[in-house]
Amino acid sequence: MKEDTIDRRRFIGKASAAAVIAAFSSIKTSYAKDLVSLANRSGVRDRYILSREEYLLDPDITYFNHASIGTIPKLLHRTHKAYIDLCEKNPWLYTWGEPWDKERTKTRKKLAEFVGCEPGELALTHNTTEGFNVLANGLPLTENDEVVFSTLNHPGASECWFHHAMAAGYSINRFEFPIRDVPDLSEDDIVSIYAEHITEKTRVLVFPHIDNLVGIRYPIEKMVQMARENGVEFIAVDGAQALGMVPIDLQDLGVDFYAMSPHKWLQAPKGTGLLYIRKAIRDQLEPLWVTWGQNRWKGTVRIFEDYGTRNLASVLALGDAVDFQIKFDVNNSVERRKELRAYFFQALENDPNIEWRSPRSWELGSSLYTIEVKGQDSQELFKKLYEQHGYVFRAFKADNWNTLRVSLNTFNTLKEIDTLVELLS
Ligand SMILES: Cc1ncc(COP(=O)(O)O)c(C=O)c1O
Numbered sequence: 001m002k003e004d005t006i007d008r009r010r011f012i013g014k015a016s017a018a019a020v021i022a023a024f025s026s027i028k029t030s031y032a033k034d035l036v037s038l039a040n041r042s043g044v045r046d047r048y049i050l051s052r053e054e055y056l057l058d059p060d061i062t063y064f065n066h067a068s069i070g071t072i073p074k075l076l077h078r079t080h081k082a083y084i085d086l087c088e089k090n091p092w093l094y095t096w097g098e099p100w101d102k103e104r105t106k107t108r109k110k111l112a113e114f115v116g117c118e119p120g121e122l123a124l125t126h127n128t129t130e131g132f133n134v135l136a137n138g139l140p141l142t143e144n145d146e147v148v149f150s151t152l153n154h155p156g157a158s159e160c161w162f163h164h165a166m167a168a169g170y171s172i173n174r175f176e177f178p179i180r181d182v183p184d185l186s187e188d189d190i191v192s193i194y195a196e197h198i199t200e201k202t203r204v205l206v207f208p209h210i211d212n213l214v215g216i217r218y219p220i221e222k223m224v225q226m227a228r229e230n231g232v233e234f235i236a237v238d239g240a241q242a243l244g245m246v247p248i249d250l251q252d253l254g255v256d257f258y259a260m261s262p263h264k265w266l267q268a269p270k271g272t273g274l275l276y277i278r279k280a281i282r283d284q285l286e287p288l289w290v291t292w293g294q295n296r297w298k299g300t301v302r303i304f305e306d307y308g309t310r311n312l313a314s315v316l317a318l319g320d321a322v323d324f325q326i327k328f329d330v331n332n333s334v335e336r337r338k339e340l341r342a343y344f345f346q347a348l349e350n351d352p353n354i355e356w357r358s359p360r361s362w363e364l365g366s367s368l369y370t371i372e373v374k375g376q377d378s379q380e381l382f383k384k385l386y387e388q389h390g391y392v393f394r395a396f397k398a399d400n401w402n403t404l405r406v407s408l409n410t411f412n413t414l415k416e417i418d419t420l421v422e423l424l425s
Contacts, residue, residue, distance in 0.1 A: 020099055027082045031320055034075050039327050050328060052411045062416045064393040067212060067241055067368040067407035070267045079320055080269050083313035100312045107319035111274060114322045116249035123275040123304040124315055128240035129156035131259025131275035134304050135236055136160035138286035143169035146201035150177035152211040157238040173197060179214065180400065183360050187219040191226050204234045209242035213396060214358045215368035224254045240264060245367050247330055250276050268321035269314040277301060336410045337367040343414055347421045357403055368407035373424060378402045391420060
């Protein structure tokens, strides 16, 4: 190859590396600046109120379904799109090159701080379901072992165990959670319900931090204590609904695994997930994916997340979603959602046609709650309220269950609740 061609290539390499860094840091700077001005404009110093105008939601709908899937703020969406555009300018560089690999490391560190663990304990997955697939496939379980969970587990944290149990030979003990008793249960009742189903064979216990049907907030420390006293070796918690809804400190919780879906309450881009794996037991877990990285990432948490080419733009925007939450103060957000819950509860409390099916207290409950409207089919009711009034929430129907679940985030309003209550009465 001619000298001048090589020099020219070197030149292009250097020039484009400089342009890359400039373009990326300009997106980051704009985001940081816009975040500050948004926070100031929203009066965040007094109290958290970020209006729905800051989101892309269709004006014809009222969104009460953050537990199914969240919506991301316009500012974050714009930043995410800017990363995607930048990536398209040199896809090889941004997918496999150093600039965004370093950013991935920074993002992991930021996320780890946010959930209270070490960066080396946090895999950047795509959702909670993937996290549980890693566990059901990779834990060293044999014919003598049993996995215990209740019917309050979401299928994303249950189905994979049934599938892998067939090949590995371990057994599953899924028991019926007394869901109709929920409003009258105490923390200790919940712990006892699980304790009753643990046997000598139980090696894994799975439960949600916050379940998706009635929104119980599990007393995790008490659950962990009970499980350890009963000889359970692996405690896996489904944090899909908790991340971004309530503060999480994994070190304090004492669990072994904790899977998360930031695309719900953290308002991060869709298809972003996290899996906490306690460092001390990481080496007992086999990776799910077998890729070119199997030797390179051996002994690190990255072996549980890399299955080839991935969209790093969304990973970077996930880190920005954490900045967003911190800027708007996680505790303020909790207070706001608590206020919305109390308002909804009080509005329906004396309605003879409505049965509250979630925990009564905020401490044992959460930002997702469930009601039964007597004499009405929940699915029909949802269809009517959606098609005629634009309300988006979830209806659940089973043999002994006929409910509506609402899940409100900070930008929902008391007026939106008033209208729904009127429509229900
Ligand atoms: C408690 C719970 N676990 C797991 C999931 C599955 O989440 P994902 O589809 O993001 O894996 C959900 C989704 O609604 C959920 O509510």
